[in-house]
Amino acid sequence: MNSSEIVWAAVLACTAQAVYFIAFVLFKTAVGRIGPLGGRRPLHGAALLLRSPRWVAGAAVVLAGFALFAGGLISLPVVAALPAYGTSLALLLVVGRSGFGERPTSREWLAVAIVVAAMATAALSVLPARGETLAGALHRPDGAAAAQALPLWKAGLVFVPSLGLPLWMFFVRDRLVAGRHARPITGIAYGLGAGVLLGATEVFGQGMAMMLAGHRGAAVLSTPHPYLFVGAGALGLGLLSIGLQRCRLTIIVTVVTVTAKTYLLLSATLLYGEPWPHAPALFLLRLAGVLLAVLALLAFPRHEQPAALQRRAERERPAAERPAGWTAPRATGRYARTPRFPDGPSVLPGTPPASPPPAGWPVVRPVQPPDGQVRFPAGG
Numbered sequence: 001m002n003s004s005e006i007v008w009a010a011v012l013a014c015t016a017q018a019v020y021f022i023a024f025v026l027f028k029t030a031v032g033r034i035g036p037l038g039g040r041r042p043l044h045g046a047a048l049l050l051r052s053p054r055w056v057a058g059a060a061v062v063l064a065g066f067a068l069f070a071g072g073l074i075s076l077p078v079v080a081a082l083p084a085y086g087t088s089l090a091l092l093l094v095v096g097r098s099g100f101g102e103r104p105t106s107r108e109w110l111a112v113a114i115v116v117a118a119m120a121t122a123a124l125s126v127l128p129a130r131g132e133t134l135a136g137a138l139h140r141p142d143g144a145a146a147a148q149a150l151p152l153w154k155a156g157l158v159f160v161p162s163l164g165l166p167l168w169m170f171f172v173r174d175r176l177v178a179g180r181h182a183r184p185i186t187g188i189a190y191g192l193g194a195g196v197l198l199g200a201t202e203v204f205g206q207g208m209a210m211m212l213a214g215h216r217g218a219a220v221l222s223t224p225h226p227y228l229f230v231g232a233g234a235l236g237l238g239l240l241s242i243g244l245q246r247c248r249l250t251i252i253v254t255v256v257t258v259t260a261k262t263y264l265l266l267s268a269t270l271l272y273g274e275p276w277p278h279a280p281a282l283f284l285l286r287l288a289g290v291l292l293a294v295l296a297l298l299a300f301p302r303h304e305q306p307a308a309l310q311r312r313a314e315r316e317r318p319a320a321e322r323p324a325g326w327t328a329p330r331a332t333g334r335y336a337r338t339p340r341f342p343d344g345p346s347v348l349p350g351t352p353p354a355s356p357p358p359a360g361w362p363v364v365r366p367v368q369p370p371d372g373q374v375r376f377p378a379g380g
Contacts, residue, residue, distance in 0.1 A: 005075050006075075006076065009071075009072040009073075009074070009075050009076035009080075009081075010072070010076065010080070010081070010084065011072075012068050012069070012071050012072035013068075013069060013072040013073075013076065013080075013081035013084045013085075014084040014088075015068050016065045016066075016068035016069035016072065016084075017065075017069075017084050017085050017088045018088065018091075019061055019062075019064055019065035019068060020062065020065045020257075021088065021091060021092060021095065021253070022058075022061055023058045023059075023061035023062040023065060024058075024244070024249065024253050025095060025099065025249070026054055026055070026057055026058030026061060027055060027058045027237075027240065027241055027244050028100070028244045028249050029054060030049075030052045030054035030055035030058060030241075031049075031052075031055070031241050031242075031244050031245035032245065033052070033054070034048045034049070034051075034052055034055075035048055036245070037049070037238075037241060037242045037245055038242065039238075039239070039242065042238070045238065045241075045242070046238065049238070049241060055241070059237060062237065066201065066202065066205050066233075067205075067209075069081075069202060069205075070202070070205045070206050070208070070209035071209060073206050073209065074209055074210055074213045077126055077274065077275060078261070078264055078265045078268055078274060079122045079123055079125060079126055079265065079286065079289070080123060080126050082119040082120075082122055082123045082261060082289075083119060083120060083123045085119060085257055085261060089112060089115065089116065089254060089257070092249075092250055092253055092254065093112070093250055095249070096248065096249045096250035100248070100249055102248045102249060102250050104250060105301065107299065107300075107301050108250075108251065108300060108301065110299055111254075111296050111297075111299035111300045112254060112296075114292055114295055114296035114299055115254060115257075115258050115293070115296045117292055118258070118289050118290075118292030118293040118295075118296055119261075119289065119293075120289075121285055121288050121289040121292060122265075122285070122286055122288075122289025122290065122293075123289075124282075124285050125277050125282045125283070125285040125286035125289065126277070126282075127282065129277065129278070129279040129282060130279075143206075143207070143210045143272040143273065144210045144211050144213065144214025144215075144216050145214070146271070146272045146273060147207035147208070147210050147211050147216075147223070147225065147271070147272060148211055148216050148219050148223060150207065150223060150224065150225070150271060152224055154270065154271060155204075155224045155225075155228060155271070157270065158200055158203060158204075158267045158270065158271060159200055159228050159231075159232060161196070162196040162197050162199070162200040162232060162263070163197075163235070165189070165192055165193040165196060166193040166194070166196075166197055166235055166236075166239050168193075187243045187246065187247025187248065187251050187252045187255070188251070188255055188297070188300050188302055190239060190240070190242060190243025190246070190247060190252060190255075191243060191251065191252050191253075191254070191255025191256045191259060192255060192259050192297070193239045194236050194237075194239040194240040194243060194252075194256050194259075195255060195256040195257070195258065195259025195260045195263065196259055196260070196263050197232045197233075197235050197236030197239065198232070198233070198236040198237075198240070198256060198260045199259060199260035199261065199262070199263030199264045199267065200228070200232040200236075200263065200267065201229055201232040201233040201236055202260060202264045203263075203264050203267040203268050203271060204224075204225045204226075204228045204229040204232065205225075205229050206264075206268060206272070207223070207225045207271065207272065208220055208225045208226060208229065210272070211223070211225075240252070240256060251300065254300075255297065255300065258293050258296055258297060259297065261293075262290060262293045262294075265290070266290075
């Protein structure tokens, strides 16, 4: 592989990441304009998404990103493309802050820094060893034959585990629990579930791209790649949309990116013989990159901080609902608790507190009529 091919593959990888971010922004704005999504009503949620032109446009953009990324991985190892994803996280933070008013906490900044360190460490493992050229270090063995001969059981080793966490999220944990002590989540589980599914989507897309580049396109439909690509991709985009509707863009996308690339690296090693360095020092760098990625996922907080919740609630609350000089009334007796959210607890016995559910949807806010009584809308 010559230098021009290396540069071209790197450009494709960088472009793919920029395309992904455009799609994520489209998804985020689309799910904010439709009804609540949930894994327990998959057909209803799919209908809501498919009726949204903005979401359909985002899905088309994601497919273009998959194609660009797979084209780059035809001649470039997975880890060589990771610096493009690490540096593009800065763009994600800018978009999240300027476009959606999201402010990462200090712990989240630490987790993002670990993500960048993980990708840089893994990318350093492709440096040439003693007596080896850069082109030789970046050389990818022809994976078209391995992709065409992929047995179904080996494909199942990648696809079936990717379903575990999403199915658990859909059918076990997909409950919106309201209450005074409810703590909204940051979306780590949604990011992990969508990440493993989208990582599986990328690895099967990579197999199809290698077969097309190796002039084996006629045999693509006889392999499990296109069917698992569609299945994993549909489930991944569905879980990603639920997470983006309930949680912050920066957290969801960062966790999805880290999880997807880690899963892609490990799966491509199993399915297509993704080259790992033989030199001990370079092998340890590759392993350290994977371990740092896991550490970054553990470093992200699981629940939103109260201060961040208050800022977001005030930002999302219409100005008409914030009378000048009005503050939430304080209750007495067993309702006298320090309010966790700007609306405060209800003063009427038997009415639920105005706290958002853990997943952040929907938020029922009290109505402040002229008589000073706090009432909730009908059906709230």
